[in-house]
Amino acid sequence: MSVLTEAKIRKLFRESGILENGVLELAKHEKLTPAARGFLNDHHIKVVNSNQQKRRASVSQYEVSKEPITNIEDSVVYPLLFRLTRLYSYFLKSQRELHLAFQNEKCEQVGLLLSILEKMVGHHILEDISDYHTTLLSNTDLQAIRVSKQLDQQTVMMNYQEPEWRLVGYETYLETSLVRKEIERVADFDRDVFAGKVSQLLKSIEVLLWLIASE
The missing domain is CATH 1.20.1200 (Hypothetical Protein Ta1238; Chain: A;)
Incomplete structure (x- = not known):
């Protein structure tokens, strides 16, 4: 099981677009710590559990974009x-x-x-x-x-x-x-x-x- 800490969520919040729509979808093997869940609540991000097998990417797969932001x-x-x-x-x-x-x-x-x-x-x-x-x-x-x-x-x-x-x-x-x-x-x-x-x-x-x- 992959545990997502507050630090991990903060990093994803900065570096990827997974939270832009106000929804964070967790894969079956992913779990939030209480601090991470509190951070998401503070930012009005809804957490949903995915029941589909890889039809959407898991959180860990969003850590790929490292290109400079120029726009x-x-x-x-x-x-x-x-x-x-x-x-x-x-x-x-x-x-x-x-x-x-x-x-x-x-x-x-x-x-x-x-x-x-x-x-x-x-x-x-x-x-x-x-x-x-x-x-x-x-x-x-x-x-x-x-x-x-x-x-x-x-x-x-x-x-x-x-x-x-x-x-x-x-x-x-x-x-x-x-x-x-x-x-x-x-x-x-x-x-x-x-x-x-x-x-x-x-x-x-x-x-x-x-x-x-x-x-």
């Missing part, structure tokens, strides 16, 4: 880009607080980042964030800032005495980071060029949000 419609991030719309309200709240605090330049900067998010949701994925607007730093420069400011640390980076516009900006930064990590969790960066682009663009947006909120 965004084939990318795992393609159906996930809509999750970026969850960030719209955070960006708008940040703009409102900046406007009320007479931080007009920062308000415009957040508006520019919001417009980039909209383009990404519309599947307009560019190589570098500076390609969206000439006034923006490059991904490389922003990554250097990210490292120097240790933005990947899981610590509280502001205190309650900060003005409202800073705290709302910090909240926007955190939410953007969470959405990015959700997308990265199912991405295959070795094969999927678009997953890498989306991840890097969101990291750059995070750095810019932090600079707006903290300086």
Whole structure:
């Protein structure tokens, strides 16, 4: 009997198309661990047992596709880009607080980042964030800032005495980071060029949000 663990299912989720229709068909010799079944439930994937003899391929036979993904419609991030719309309200709240605090330049900067998010949701994925607007730093420069400011640390980076516009900006930064990590969790960066682009663009947006909120 072949036991399918959560790690195995996650790998199949990233690398093959067996879950695209929301159904996973198990062959007679295949069995899911509780963790694997929980993962499928979380992703609203229905599990069915096959009573047919090899009329359909078993799960293990889907591990053959290793070709690079060069078309965004084939990318795992393609159906996930809509999750970026969850960030719209955070960006708008940040703009409102900046406007009320007479931080007009920062308000415009957040508006520019919001417009980039909209383009990404519309599947307009560019190589570098500076390609969206000439006034923006490059991904490389922003990554250097990210490292120097240790933005990947899981610590509280502001205190309650900060003005409202800073705290709302910090909240926007955190939410953007969470959405990015959700997308990265199912991405295959070795094969999927678009997953890498989306991840890097969101990291750059995070750095810019932090600079707006903290300086």
